[in-house]
Amino acid sequence: MGSKGPNIVVVGAGAAGIIAAWRAASMGARVILLEKTVRIGTKILISGGGKCNITHAGSVEDVLKGFRPNEARFIRPACYRFRNDQVIEMLTDKGLEVYTRPDGRIFPVDQTAKDVVAILKTYLEEAEVDIRYEHFVKGIDVKDGRVSAVRYQKPGAEEQSLPADSVIVCAGGSSYPNSGTTGDGWQWARTLGHSIVKVTAALAPVYLTLDDETATNRSGIALRDCVLKARFGGKEFARWRDDLLFTHQGVSGPTVLGISREVAERMRDGEVTLEIDLVPDKTFEVLTAETLTYVSQYPKRLIATFVDEIVPSRLVDGILDAATLPKDLVAGRLDKKSRNRLVTVLKGWSLGPVRTVPLEKGEVVAGGVSLDEVDPQTLQSDIVAGLYFCGEVLDIAGDVGGYNLQAAFATGYVAGETAAKTTFKKS
Numbered sequence: 001m002g003s004k005g006p007n008i009v010v011v012g013a014g015a016a017g018i019i020a021a022w023r024a025a026s027m028g029a030r031v032i033l034l035e036k037t038v039r040i041g042t043k044i045l046i047s048g049g050g051k052c053n054i055t056h057a058g059s060v061e062d063v064l065k066g067f068r069p070n071e072a073r074f075i076r077p078a079c080y081r082f083r084n085d086q087v088i089e090m091l092t093d094k095g096l097e098v099y100t101r102p103d104g105r106i107f108p109v110d111q112t113a114k115d116v117v118a119i120l121k122t123y124l125e126e127a128e129v130d131i132r133y134e135h136f137v138k139g140i141d142v143k144d145g146r147v148s149a150v151r152y153q154k155p156g157a158e159e160q161s162l163p164a165d166s167v168i169v170c171a172g173g174s175s176y177p178n179s180g181t182t183g184d185g186w187q188w189a190r191t192l193g194h195s196i197v198k199v200t201a202a203l204a205p206v207y208l209t210l211d212d213e214t215a216t217n218r219s220g221i222a223l224r225d226c227v228l229k230a231r232f233g234g235k236e237f238a239r240w241r242d243d244l245l246f247t248h249q250g251v252s253g254p255t256v257l258g259i260s261r262e263v264a265e266r267m268r269d270g271e272v273t274l275e276i277d278l279v280p281d282k283t284f285e286v287l288t289a290e291t292l293t294y295v296s297q298y299p300k301r302l303i304a305t306f307v308d309e310i311v312p313s314r315l316v317d318g319i320l321d322a323a324t325l326p327k328d329l330v331a332g333r334l335d336k337k338s339r340n341r342l343v344t345v346l347k348g349w350s351l352g353p354v355r356t357v358p359l360e361k362g363e364v365v366a367g368g369v370s371l372d373e374v375d376p377q378t379l380q381s382d383i384v385a386g387l388y389f390c391g392e393v394l395d396i397a398g399d400v401g402g403y404n405l406q407a408a409f410a411t412g413y414v415a416g417e418t419a420a421k422t423t424f425k426k427s
C-alpha cells in the first residue's frame with residue numbers, strides 16, 4: 001500500500017469515475033483510476049455536440065424532474081450532496097465561463113467540452129489520482145463478501161490483479177461502443193450477484209420503415225417546433241414538443257430523443273407508429289378556418305402553395321400524397337372531404353411504423369444495475385461490501401438537458417466520498 005493508505009480502485013474515467021476518483025483522493029485516499037482507452041472523459045468530449053451541456057439549472061428538485069420517479073428518488077440524496085451549482089462552481093473556479101439557455105441547459109460560453117475535460121483532469125492531477133490508461137478491466141474479485149481485487153489487462157500483456165479495498169464501478173452504459181462503453185460493468189455486477197434491469201435505447205434516434213426514395217428525399221429536413229407522437233394499437237402513449245430532423249434512416253432531434261425510451265420499451269409488445277402534429281398551436285378548427293380563408297382568397301392558386309407556407313418545401317409532396325390530393329390541385333377545387341383530409345394530415349402526419357431504436361446510437365441507455373440493490377445514500381452495493389456503482393452503469397437515464405452528466409457527477413461524488421471514509425474507517 002502507498003503512504004496515503006489503502007487502495008480505492010475506480011473503474012472507468014468518464015464523468016462519474018473522474019469525480020469519484022477526485023473526491024476520494026481529495027479526502028486523502030490512495031486512488032487508482034483504471035481506464036480502458038487512452039484518455040479520460042471521452043463521452044464528455046462528444047457531449048452536447050462537443051459543447052457539453054454540463055448540467056441543468058434550477059433547484060435540485062428541478063434537476064430531478066428530468067428523471068423517472070424511481071430514478072429521481074434514488075439519485076435525490078446524491079444530487080443534494082453534489083448539486084448542479086457545485087458542479088458549475090468547480091468548473092468556473094478554474095476559469096470556465098458558462099451560460100444558461102432559456103430551457104435551463106448550462107453550457108460553456110466560448111470554450112468547449114475539451115476545456116471541461118481539461119479542467120477535470122487538473123483536479124485529478126492536483127488530488128494525485130493515479131490514472132492508468134489502456135487498462136482493460138476484466139473482472140472484480142470478492143473474498144468473504146468484500147471486494148479484494150480488480151483484474152485487468154494491458155494491450156499485449158497477460159491479465160493482472162490489483163488489490164483493492166474498495167472498487168467504484170463507473171464503466172458507463174453501452175451506447176457509442178467506440179467510445180469505450182460496451183456494457184462491461186453489467187457483466188461484473190451480474191457475476192457478483194446483482195440484477196441487471198433490461199437495457200434499452202434512450203435519447204436515441206428512431207429508424208423508420210421507409211423506402212430508399214422517401215428516405216433520401218426527406219433526409220436533412222428539419223422541422224421547428226412540432227409535436228411528435230407515438231402510438232401503440234392506435235393509442236397515443238408518448239409525445240414531445242420541440243424540433244425534429246429527418247435522417248436517412250428515419251428521424252432524430254430533440255422530439256425523437258425525448259420519446260425514444262418509451263418507444264423502445266413499447267416495441268417489446270408490438271408495432272409502434274409515429275405521427276407529427278405540424279401545427280401544434282392551431283386546433284383542427286382553426287386550421288380548417290385558415291384553409292377556407294385561403295381557398296376563398298386565392299381560388300386559383302395551388303393548394304401546394306398553402307401547404308408550402310406551413311411545412312418545408314421538400315415535404316409538400318409527401319403531405320399532399322398522405323392526404324391523397326393531386327399536386328396540381330387548385331384551392332378553388334378543394335372540396336370539404338379533401339380539406340378535412342389535408343387538415344387531418346397537417347395535425348397528425350403518419351410516419352408509419354418504427355423499425356428500431358438503435359441502442360448504440362443513443363446518448364444514454366436505460367436499464368442497468370438495479371437500483372433496488374444499491375444504497376442511494378452511499379452508492380454501495382447491498383450485496384458485496386466495498387463495491388460501489390455510479391453513473392450510467394446504474395439503471396438511470398435522464399432526459400436531454402444536462403441531467404445525465406449531473407447524475408453521473410453526483411453519484412460519483414458520493415461513491416468517492418463514502419469509499420474514502422469507509423476505507424479509512426476499516427484500516
Ligand SMILES: Cc1cc2nc3c(=O)[nH]c(=O)nc-3n(C[C@H](O)[C@H](O)[C@H](O)COP(=O)(O)OP(=O)(O)OC[C@H]3O[C@@H](n4cnc5c(N)ncnc54)[C@H](O)[C@@H]3O)c2cc1C
Pocket residue numbers: 011012013014015016017034035036037040041042043044046047048049052053054055135136137138170171172173175176179180181182184185362363364390391392393401402403404405406408
Ligand atoms: C453523443 C452524446 C452526447 C451527450 N451529450 C450530453 C450532454 O450534453 N449532457 C449530458 O448531461 N449528457 C450527455 N450525454 C450523456 C452523458 O455523456 C453520459 O450520461 C455520461 O457521460 C455517463 O457518465 P459515466 O461516467 O457513467 O459513463 P461514461 O462517460 O460512458 O464513462 C465510462 C468510462 O468507463 C470506461 N470503461 C468501460 N469499460 C471499461 C473497462 N472494462 N475497463 C476500463 N474502463 C472501462 C470507458 O472507456 C469510459 O471512459 C451524451 C452522450 C452522448 C453519447
